[in-house]
Amino acid sequence: MTSSFPRNTLTGAGSTVPVRRGAAGSKQRRELTLIWAFLLPSLLVFFLYRILPLAWNVILSFQQFSLFGESKWIGFVHYRDMLEDEVFWTSLWNTLIYIASAPIGILLALAISLMVNIEIRGRNLYRTIVFLSYPLMTVAVGIIWRWMYDEKVGLFNFILRYLGVIDKPLPFLQSFEWALPSILLANVWQILGFYMIILLAGLQAIPQNLYEAASIDGASPRQQFIRITLPLLRPSIFLAFVIGIMTSFTSFDLVYVMTQGGPSHSSELLVTYIYKAAFELSRIDYAAALTVVQFVLLVVLTWVGNRLSGGDAGARETG
């Protein structure tokens, strides 16, 4: 079927050789089928594990789920339960605190990436060292930090007592006020390198001649920073902020290993509560409702971040 006309019509750029229309059409159709065939495996994975779960979560949240029999439709019952659930409010609040402290990490990373961006000897080494914490297994990171926070033999207590800041050991991970910030610090330590890479890429994309022109015009370094660097970094900062929001999800590992959400849910995040509701309390439907709330929170925050950073900030797509 393909042998009857020249092969260079395959480019699809518009055949100038008139051929049997059926044949040309079927060639394009075959190419289209092939394209969809190539997309199929990835699409299948995304459908099964992203899209379908999203939809199913919504459905589940309105049902009373039963593994063996029929699931009953019960409307907003779970959401009403949620409003009265103290643990939900605590975990929501903790998650918000987590997200609100992302800017601190981003600020630190910005400072570091500014320093690393300067052409000094060994900058690649510094960059590697800072980034080294990212590819680590979060469970191991949790165990390491858990021990550093230990009340009796931990490094932090030792340093604080040595410096005379406190005179009795502080049970970081067992105290109501310090559990969440402690986990937060471990999280910042791990994600700092990733922020740095994103910001560094943004910094290096800023054309040098802008700075040169500004200095010729007499702008001070600080002015150059505020007027040139920051605005042009907005997309990168937005990206880093979105990653920061995501870490309130990916910190499941840290919370699980360091505090299990305790004491008394003071370090419980939405994501850990969802896990507990689904797999420890066997309330899969309630967990689905919690997930819907979490997802809505994510979308709202991302949209807000997008607006704050000048709109359409994520659209730096390379051609």
Add this chain to the structure above:
Amino acid sequence: MNSRFRTILMSRFFFLPVLLLAVVFSWNIYITMHNGGLVRGRVMGPDGAPVAGATVRLMEQNFTTNSDRGQALTQADGSFEFVDNRSHNIQLRAEKNGFMRSEQRVVRLYFRAQNTTLDAPLVLQALPSK
């Protein structure tokens, strides 16, 4: 074609895993040559003289438990030998007559059943009388 092979061979992605495999392989060969499970040592009295007829007990150490694995008697020159040690974390203690006992020596090995000889002899001390 030759230069492409050479680039692949020299590339750190090929070279390092191969090196790693070579190290693992030679380590395993070393292990098979030395895992006879022999544990040898000497027992001395508090005066420095070798002690014959002392009972040496071998214990296997786990994270939480400690289990008895056998006994051996010392020869005339105070030396003893176990031939079936299967662990990598063992403890040895020598006793004589119920009156003399040595410390509980912890011996940690690099691999299970590694042949080992104690550097320092087990020294019997008199037990404090009640």
Add this chain to the structure above:
Amino acid sequence: MRKNIAPKSRGVRRSPHWPLHVALIVVSALMLMPFYWVLKTSLTGENIFVYPPSVLPKDPHPFYYVDVWYFIPFARYLANSLIVSALAIAANVVFNAMAAYALTKNFKGRGLMMTLLLSCMMIPFQTTIVPAYLITGQLGLLNSYLGLALPTFSTIVCIFVYKASFDAVPRSLIDAARIDGLSELQVIMKIMMPLSTAAVATNVILSFIWSWNSFLWPLIVVREPQMQTLPLGLSRFLTYHENTTGALYAFCIMVLLPGIAIFLLAQKEFIRGLTSGATKG
């Protein structure tokens, strides 16, 4: 920017860099401190019961590592993690390349597809765990290698990494190949992939890191002790033995080493891939 720009300072010495070095060294020390601390304890067993801690290791010995090797089914966990990661990497490299190649072509619905994919990126894995568990159960894949690896078989970030690389291949090459009669699959294998080694490297590294370190999904899917992957084994060890032995920290180090090694080995490609603009929010 604190950058010293030549035109202004012509003839004037650039300001000294040593304060920068000092600051960066402090930062580096803070970032490396946890590593050093855990490495030290894994080699000496100090600071587990004893206070105050010592800064330098006293009498280091490797025997905790031997303990980990024998007392924990480390080899088993390692094998499980390796198999799952191998599956994930293989699937990622193949499926993402295919999808990215399809996306480089102009076809009806391409814009829609791209929007769909980008919006899928907004769905974090943690918001899918409950239904994903149910789906995996329905598929009968609970507690299996395939079930463990399946959600990670394709990621959007990786597709775009490939796409950026494929887009850079000149059209003429592809056309010439088609004239020579190569099928689509052959075009990918013989032209696109060899020219996109950086993208392949980034895909391999990213999919390795994500599958190797993943904890929540194995926690949900694994139902038997011998199917556990390394992160699960590590957290189980912590639950049983808490802080009582240096072997816990030796376990940590053994578990961290592959990630660090792979990263150090391929950091150039890795960072290049991440910053090529193909990483989207």
